[in-house]
Amino acid sequence: MARYEPKTAEPRQQARWAAADAFRMPTTGTGRPKYYVLEMFPYPSGNIHMGHARNYVMGDVVARSKRAQGFDVLHPMGWDAFGLPAENAAIERGIHPGDWTWSNIANMRDQLKLLGLSLDWSREFATCDPAYYGKQQAWFLELFKRGLVYRKDSVVNWDPVDNTVLANEQVVDGRGWRSGAIVEKRKLNQWFLRITDYADDLIEGLKELEGRWPDKVRLMQENWIGRSKGLQMTWAWAGAAPAGAPDGLEIYTTRPDTLFGASFMGIAADHPVARALAESNPAAAAFIAECRKGGSTQAEIDQAEKVGFDTGLKVVHPFDGREVSVWMANFILSEYGTGAIFGCPAHDQRDFEFATKYELPIIPVVRPDGTGDDFAVESEAYTGPGTIFHSDFLNGLEIEAAKAEAIARIEAAGQGQGATIYRLRDWGVSRQRYWGCPIPVIHCPTCGAQPADQLPVELPKDVTFDTPGNPLDRHPTWKHVKCPSCHGDATRETDTLDTFVDSSWYFARFADPTADEPISREAADHWLPVDQYIGGVEHAVLHLLYARFISRALSDAGLMNVKEPFAGLFTQGMVVHETYFDGVDSVGKPAWVEPADVRIETVDGKRVATRLSDGKVLSIGDIEKMSKSKKNVVAPQEIVDTYGVDAGRLFVLSDSPPERDVQWTPGGVEGASRFVQRVWNEFDGFDPAVEGDEAANASLLRETHKAIKAVTEGVSGFRFNSAIAKLYAFVATVRDHGKAGGAAKRETLSAMARLIAPFTPHLAEECWTRLGEEGMVLDAPWPVYDPALAADDEVTLPIQVNGKRRGEIRVARGLEPAEVEAIVMADPEVQARLEGLTVRKIVVVKDRIVNVVVA
Numbered sequence: 001m002a003r004y005e006p007k008t009a010e011p012r013q014q015a016r017w018a019a020a021d022a023f024r025m026p027t028t029g030t031g032r033p034k035y036y037v038l039e040m041f042p043y044p045s046g047n048i049h050m051g052h053a054r055n056y057v058m059g060d061v062v063a064r065s066k067r068a069q070g071f072d073v074l075h076p077m078g079w080d081a082f083g084l085p086a087e088n089a090a091i092e093r094g095i096h097p098g099d100w101t102w103s104n105i106a107n108m109r110d111q112l113k114l115l116g117l118s119l120d121w122s123r124e125f126a127t128c129d130p131a132y133y134g135k136q137q138a139w140f141l142e143l144f145k146r147g148l149v150y151r152k153d154s155v156v157n158w159d160p161v162d163n164t165v166l167a168n169e170q171v172v173d174g175r176g177w178r179s180g181a182i183v184e185k186r187k188l189n190q191w192f193l194r195i196t197d198y199a200d201d202l203i204e205g206l207k208e209l210e211g212r213w214p215d216k217v218r219l220m221q222e223n224w225i226g227r228s229k230g231l232q233m234t235w236a237w238a239g240a241a242p243a244g245a246p247d248g249l250e251i252y253t254t255r256p257d258t259l260f261g262a263s264f265m266g267i268a269a270d271h272p273v274a275r276a277l278a279e280s281n282p283a284a285a286a287f288i289a290e291c292r293k294g295g296s297t298q299a300e301i302d303q304a305e306k307v308g309f310d311t312g313l314k315v316v317h318p319f320d321g322r323e324v325s326v327w328m329a330n331f332i333l334s335e336y337g338t339g340a341i342f343g344c345p346a347h348d349q350r351d352f353e354f355a356t357k358y359e360l361p362i363i364p365v366v367r368p369d370g371t372g373d374d375f376a377v378e379s380e381a382y383t384g385p386g387t388i389f390h391s392d393f394l395n396g397l398e399i400e401a402a403k404a405e406a407i408a409r410i411e412a413a414g415q416g417q418g419a420t421i422y423r424l425r426d427w428g429v430s431r432q433r434y435w436g437c438p439i440p441v442i443h444c445p446t447c448g449a450q451p452a453d454q455l456p457v458e459l460p461k462d463v464t465f466d467t468p469g470n471p472l473d474r475h476p477t478w479k480h481v482k483c484p485s486c487h488g489d490a491t492r493e494t495d496t497l498d499t500f501v502d503s504s505w506y507f508a509r510f511a512d513p514t515a516d517e518p519i520s521r522e523a524a525d526h527w528l529p530v531d532q533y534i535g536g537v538e539h540a541v542l543h544l545l546y547a548r549f550i551s552r553a554l555s556d557a558g559l560m561n562v563k564e565p566f567a568g569l570f571t572q573g574m575v576v577h578e579t580y581f582d583g584v585d586s587v588g589k590p591a592w593v594e595p596a597d598v599r600i601e602t603v604d605g606k607r608v609a610t611r612l613s614d615g616k617v618l619s620i621g622d623i624e625k626m627s628k629s630k631k632n633v634v635a636p637q638e639i640v641d642t643y644g645v646d647a648g649r650l651f652v653l654s655d656s657p658p659e660r661d662v663q664w665t666p667g668g669v670e671g672a673s674r675f676v677q678r679v680w681n682e683f684d685g686f687d688p689a690v691e692g693d694e695a696a697n698a699s700l701l702r703e704t705h706k707a708i709k710a711v712t713e714g715v716s717g718f719r720f721n722s723a724i725a726k727l728y729a730f731v732a733t734v735r736d737h738g739k740a741g742g743a744a745k746r747e748t749l750s751a752m753a754r755l756i757a758p759f760t761p762h763l764a765e766e767c768w769t770r771l772g773e774e775g776m777v778l779d780a781p782w783p784v785y786d787p788a789l790a791a792d793d794e795v796t797l798p799i800q801v802n803g804k805r806r807g808e809i810r811v812a813r814g815l816e817p818a819e820v821e822a823i824v825m826a827d828p829e830v831q832a833r834l835e836g837l838t839v840r841k842i843v844v845v846k847d848r849i850v851n852v853v854v855a
Contacts, residue, residue: 003680004676004681006762007640014113017118023118024122025074027511027522028523029072029074033070035063035072037073037530038059038075038507038510038530038534039534041506042079043079043080043085044079044126046107046108047635048636050634050648053649055534055535056112057115057653060075060117060758060761061715062758064761064778067778068757068782073118074510075118076120076510077121077123079108079124079125079126080502081101081105081127082127086100087434087465097434098435098461101126102126105126109124115649131456132509133502137455138518139505139519139554140501141440141452142557143193150194154428155187155270156185156186156187157171161179161468162179163468164433164468165188165432185292185293188432193426196426198549198552199424205563205564206222209567213568214569216540217537217544217571220540221540224424224545226422226423228422229420230420231252231417232250233410233415233416233417235248235249236315236316237314237316238314239314242313243280244276245276248315249315249340250338251338252419255348256407258346259406260320260363260390261363262324262342262363263344263360264324265315265326265327265343267327267328267339267340268334268340269329270339271334273311275288288328306331306354308329308357308358309328309329311325311326314326318415319409327358344365346366346381347364347366347383348381349380349383351381365391365394366386366388368382368386369385386399393405393409427500428498429498430497431495431496431498432494434496437497439495439497440456442481442492445488446486446488447490459472460475460477470495472496503547505518505551507533508528508560511526519559519560521559521560525561529564529567531567533566533569533570534570534572535571537571540571548563548564548565551564572659573661580593580598580609580618598618599611607620643673645762646759646762647676650759651671653724654668654725655721657719657721675728676760679731682735683767683770688772692745693741697744697745698744699737700734700744701789702789703748704752705785705786705789706785707726707730707755708783708784709790710722712785723759724759727752727756730752734748734752746771750783753771753773757778761777764777794811794812794813795811795847799830799850800851806829807827807829807833809823809824824842838855839852839854
């Protein structure tokens with residue numbers, strides 16, 4: 001019996017697929033039902049590892065199984081190729097971002113091809129290619145014409161040394177991550193997309209995705225959009241309005257029921273009142289400057305210490321007439337509501353912490369059921385349900401009724417009105433960097449912002465990064481153009497687009513990447529929506545939300561006809577790996593060591609890691625996500641060279657449910673490699689001339705149809721680990737049926753080759769050929785089980801005693817109750833449980849359960 005050799009078999013099968021152009025799909029298919037499978041396309045960072053591979057292998061399992069089930073499958077691949085890492089590489093290595101990016105793409109393409117993925121490479125594109133981003137510029141200008149694109153001043157993180165805008169995650173302890181300079185908050189004129197115009201539609205659309213999207217992802221999107229109903233009102237100043245400030249202080253609240261609990265007013269540090277005060281108050285100006293050094297995301301603000309500044313201003317309470325002090329506070333976002341709040345410390349934890357620090361009143365106005373008017377808030381805010389008290393005309397009302405009454409009173413007084421607002425803000429898409437899609441706008445001093453008249457607007461290649469800031473700003477010729485309207489001197493927009501724009505529509509371009517228009521309506525109508533989208537949960541909000549928004553905007557513009565781009569979504573877990581390090585480096589960080597240079601041994605009952613190169617004992621760190629920075633990655637080439645790629649594919653899917661993390665272990669992939677060999681042995685040892693035993697053949701066919709049923713259900717339900725577990729058991733069952741042979745054994749092996757094909761495609765092709773079947777298993781139909789043969793002959797019946805489970809028995813399916821009773825009462829374990837008890841009756845639910853009632 002010949003040993004299976006993946007080093008020769010896998011390249012052989014990949015060459016067969018390539019020669020047949022097996023995965024190329026015509027623009028609008030071949031006439032069979034369509035199925036569009038897509039994994040979130042990768043950023044070309046240079047190398048992929050088995051953590052990345054898991055995502056693509058999952059998609060490949062779906063694509064191959066759907067093809068076998070009779071679908072035209074679209075399964076493309078491309079590259080999310082713009083972004084800051086390429087600019088960083090240009091600065092660090094002295095190379096052009098484009099050269100770095102295209103080199104990485106070539107390397108990663110070769111690595112992906114090692115995995116044997118059924119990808120249609122004819123549709124490949126990179127977002128940094130003008131052929132792609134020129135089409136993006138075209139639809140951007142269409143949205144510009146429709147009023148969905150606009151400019152406004154916006155606060156950004158500004159690095160005064162690098163002269164560039166920093167993303168929130170690039171601000172570390174208030175300093176630029178690269179320069180170390182103290183980051184400033186500046187207002188810059190930025191481009192925005194009006195995603196808020198679609199806020200309601202984006203929330204309502206989530207209902208259509210129920211059952212096909214994870215509930216947690218739909219909830220995360222709903223919370224991010226943050227639709228809330230409340231009261232927008234104005235509080236009158238106590239005395240004259242401050243110089244340069246509005247006539248009153250406008251606030252928004254979702255809790256008008258707690259207005260009587262107001263003990264302070266809070267305004268953001270960049271609120272108009274704060275800015276007006278800072279002009280004449282140095283202490284206020286200093287507080288604002290300090291706030292600008294802090295984080296700007298909600299998460300950063302929530303974690304920061306609550307600090308404030310008493311402005312000395314007061315407003316008049318709308319109901320009881322008392323004066324309430326106005327404070328600047330670092331936890332208030334100017335972008336949410338009006339940038340001003342009323343603080344109710346008794347019923348908001350953030351307000352409670354602030355009031356406690358500054359010794360402000362804490363006035364409870366909602367008491368829990370079962371408490372009286374002496375209810376007090378002491379250690380934390382009370383945010384639960386209850387009844388209103390200490391609130392005059394609202395006393396005795398439940399919360400929702402009190403909200404309605406408070407809004408009605410304010411509206412009647414002409415001081416405000418009920419309002420619905422959103423946490424979602426318009427999408428700021430300006431980036432002050434080179435390596436991105438140029439915004440196709442020309443600025444004319446006479447005509448204003450004008451659409452570029454020649455697309456694509458390509459990035460100039462002759463740029464340098466030896467000076468901080470955006471190279472496009474200082475390019476001697478690129479930005480100087482003529483106005484397309486008046487033909488006078490004008491300048492190009494030098495900001496580039498957020499890379500989330502690039503990934504917001506790529507799935508639609510895949511339908512026909514050669515189309516002259518941005519999106520081929522014919523191809524998009526055929527292929528969209530994506531039937532199964534696969535990627536990490538870290539993209540649950542921004543990428544997926546932006547893609548849903550752009551699909552709506554482009555549909556309204558007549559460029560496509562699908563508002564929900566992803567009919568099905570699966571968020572996979574990560575591949576994690578143990579980390580190893582040799583002490584710490586010069587800056588106190590662990591000196592990570594790659595797993596390939598580590599030997600693990602057990603010494604005196606403990607695991608010990610030593611470095612292969614010098615035998616030095618290493619520290620064993622945490623189990624973490626595979627990461628180049630931690631040097632705990634495993635490259636596909638390592639697996640191909642040692643075990644074969646099918647063993648790697650099998651392991652990353654077999655050891656854990658696909659939505660959960662899987663820990664990479666050498667023992668795990670070795671076990672998968674042994675299974676590959678066992679499968680091959682069944683085919684290589686098959687002799688069709690041996691007819692086999694009739695009873696064994698019949699039993700084997702029953703087991704085969706059970707396996708077909710279980711694997712089919714596992715694959716369709718994204719329970720890949722369960723499907724693989726059944727395949728392991730199935731191969732063992734075939735081996736145990738040594739007396740089977742002939743047509744029955746051949747039918748079994750034919751089914752086995754097709755069942756393993758989505759998981760181990762190279763092995764399946766080799767087995768298919770060894771069996772003497774024609775063509776490729778890739779084109780063979782998925783096996784279909786016979787329900788009668790797939791049904792279990794036996795069932796497991798739980799045994800309850802007075803309703804509590806006490807054991808179980810295996811009996812023939814369909815056994816009559818009297819026969820079941822006899823078996824139960826003869827069971828030694830049951831007899832032991834019933835010793836000394838009187839059996840009143842035995843209830844048998846056929847093929848389901850047995851309940852023994854005793855006294």
